[in-house]
Amino acid sequence: MSAKVGRIAQLVEELAPRKLAEDWDRVGLQVGDPREEVTGVLVALELTEEVLDEAVEQSAEMVVVHHPLIFKGLSALRYDSNPGYLVQKMAAHGFHLYVAHTNLDAAVGGTGDLLAKKLALEETEVLVESHRQRFYKLVVFLPQGHEDEIRDSLARAGAGWIGNYSHCTFQAPGTGTFKPLPGTDPFVGKVGQVEKVSEYRLETIVPEDRLKAAVKAMKEAHPYEEVAYDVYPLAEPEKLVGSGRVGRLKEETTLRDFIARLQEVLGVKHLRYVGDLNRPVRKVGVLPGSGGDFVARAASRGADVYVTGDVKYHQARLAEDLGLAVVDPGHYATETPVIEVLAHHLQTRLREEGSEARVYISRKLKDPFQFL
Ligand SMILES: [Zn+2]
Incomplete structure (x- = not known):
């Protein structure tokens, strides 16, 4: 038995309620029709040509992604540039695209919670508040x-x-x-x-x-x-809702050991860091994805180390000035673990509803950055 696109969207929203998305964000169904039925769903960090080919191979007529395909207002839909050519290709196959972005970051059990959990942080709180939940x-x-x-x-x-x-x-x-x-x-x-x-x-x-x-x-x-x-x-x-988490490690460690643990849980060999490897680390801030703008916030919350992606030069310098260690394993590595959680949630809920629609995790999408 297949599942309706609109129902799959609702199941994603059980995990990542749309209300949690930032005002500037673009989430929800971006391509397709909620009334149609699909037999397979492919979950990926974002839609690329490779991911779309993978969806075709798997006969997954719906793709659920974290990063919006259509972000800025479109004044034209050109087939010779992104995102137009991906929209065209999706439409040609009758495929559907659904986005859960900052709502997934902020969600209980979402991107931020997951990284905090992987690092076994305790007494976690929201790092960057977007609103309060009543x-x-x-x-x-x-x-x-x-x-x-x-x-x-x-x-x-x-x-x-x-x-x-x-x-x-x-x-x-x-x-x-x-x-x-x-x-x-x-x-x-x-x-x-x-x-x-x-x-x-x-x-x-x-x-x-x-x-x-x-x-x-x-x-x-x-x-x-x-x-x-x-x-x-x-x-x-009243609960603060937002992205990133700040919490404590059970025991103090050194930045060197903390980094080793992070590399293990994320499966990354190479990463950039700022700070003395022998410095003690106990309080940890995490913000999966692009969190360089919140270096000062992590420091003001008393974090000893801040884990995020896409940190820029001057943000690294600011961290140094503030006495905050920063570890940047990359945007991809910090966010990609949530894909498995999202896929697992969808597959479990579909089965509970008696649907035979299959959920796949993208195996083709890789971090665009490589190291020499
Ligand atoms: Zn991201």
Whole structure:
């Protein structure tokens, strides 16, 4: 069974909600039609001619990428230059292109979190804030015996997640009353009689971007025709959302050992660095991709070392002035691990939905930089 392009887009957005994208960014479906069906999806860092050929070979009619193909407003669509010729080639095959960029960077479990996790950083916080995420309290009244099913569907929809704990709820017993009026089809009780039912008040916390999905999932799992529930906006907690992370290593190490660990987790032989290899390192800032602009931010957050790509000469000099070590394994190496996470998420969710659409990870795309 194939899957709709629009559904695959929704599944990507479960991991990387579009709301998390920066205002200047261009994310979402860039080429294609959400109503069409595909049998294969190829996931890659970006779309190149090679990647497109790979999609054709795999019969993957949809390509999901991290870097936008169309970024600036187009005033012409020329087939003799980028991105026009790639759009033309995609259209010729009836292919679709979907982009998850800064929303994937900022997402829980996205690009930034992943690098922090690979380095085993603890007490991680957002390095560059783009906005604040609000939370809501969702309270639902349900007949006893249905609490586990409703709790499960809420958790699957993203409600009740606190740190590394899922299914966080509070439930208290009580008595619900209602009188079914003529024309109703009550789950319990009789039309015209006041009914008293043993119910639970189940409450949980939901981030703003999961609220709609959580309410929908809760209503679908709820046995009542008319569901009694409340949604309260919360003043606290409020979560910073953005790209990059800053956190601590479990134990202090030297810049030399830290770099060796980084090379191992990213699988890179060569990288550039700024700083004394013997200096102690404990607090680490990471910003996968292009993060040279945030050298001062990493230093102001107390980082001893900052890992990012595309660092320029004067940014390296600034780091030196600020006493911040910088390690630049490259844009590609710092971002590419997220491709596997994205592909795994998509394949798992498609299988759960009973779809046989296959998800492939690009094997052709390589770092354009080589070393001599
Ligand atoms: Zn990037």
